[in-house]
Amino acid sequence: MDDTAIIRRRVRSNFTTLNNELIRDRRISWKALGILVFVLSLPDNWKLRLSHLSKEKEVGSGRDATRAGLRELGQAGYLCIQRERGECGKFVRTSWLVTDRPGDFDVDPPGSDFPNTVDPSSGKS
Template sequence: MRIHHTCHADNFTVLANGTIRDRRLSFTARGILAHLLSLPDGAREDVRTLADRNPGVGRRGVSKAVQGLEDAGYYIRRTIRGPETGRVWTETFV
């Protein structure tokens, strides 16, 4: 197999080969990870929006892939409660 690489001046994402080849992850999880890493900081994505953008996978498939990312340490969720308001929200780190 011959791989054709091109130079990119802007609008691209760089991923480590070790991440792309991580056999703990399904191909769906790897694709979701690449998509998430291509987004700007502060982007709002969750299982519902990811599934809506990828109808062939479905919510269950996306949820399973995200769980795989979480199990492998690529996706971290923290639930936070505001001390003054008591409001609860989830922060996600990729």
């Protein structure tokens, strides 16, 4: 007979608490879940960049793989990346909205890597 033992240690600092619904969400792959858990473990004021995330882990985490994981998170409602344009039409700001509960933001889920760009002439998306 096989037995399973799950060993947990009690921690008081430097840890992240996650809802089991997030961990068991079958809409996202292990890759996307790993990216989400890593991002949720970062401090609130962390500046997220695709280049930084794609270099964080060595195995199978190149730029394209990381981008695919981020796309999954966006489609599932855990991530929204917004790029805003300045007066000259150039991108001036990128905002990453990340949540542990899908649908927490009041924006449309991203359909691309950089959704919700603002039209500089109208100020509208």
